Amino acid sequence: GENVEQHPSTLSVQEGDSAVIKCTYSDSASNYFPWYKQELGKGPQLIIDIRSNVGEKKDQRIAVTLNKTAKHFSLHITETQPEDSAVYFCAASLGSNYQLIWGAGTKLIIKP
């Protein structure tokens, strides 16, 4: 079946440094790629998303890049802060429908 692989599973960075999380997907028909942040005890929350007709999107300290040829997309967080500590999930649409295929998650730890 279709799947999304996410790496690394845990990422520890110094406060102020950048963090990069990478995902690859298998469904060539996927056209929507969201990133969610999950804080302890809460449900995942969308932080940024990208459509297949766009290669890069930025929102303040967060950016996502998409390479459709290679079927991979990445989340970049610059100038990391303590509040960035959380679990981050990437996902890809199953074809063009509403179902998402989720990555396994990356635990991001920001060291003071």
Add this chain to the structure above:
Amino acid sequence: DAGVIQSPRHEVTEMGQEVTLRCKPISGHDYLFWYRQTMMRGLELLIYFNNNVPIDDSGMPEDRFSAKMPNASFSTLKIQPSEPRDSAVYFCASSPSGTGGMHEQFFGPGTRLTVL
């Protein structure tokens, strides 16, 4: 809007008992999703509805699980009988309809289920 509402937030039950989880989606959202989250398996889609109709239930683990959406503002996920391996956090999420499925899913706070 209060967001997606789930109840109960925590449920502890004994093996063999029936468990019912409840969800109220955001008003106006046409899609409702039930997920299960565990350390071992991550976030799994169990079933999703569009306009109260189940569209894909291929993620439902077995016949012990059932889900209903009697109206646009309420959905239930039932486990009968429950087993210890059902212990997990169950999330409900809703989403508005739009072009090609490219819309944010809004998650509730989850129900932490423990089956002893």
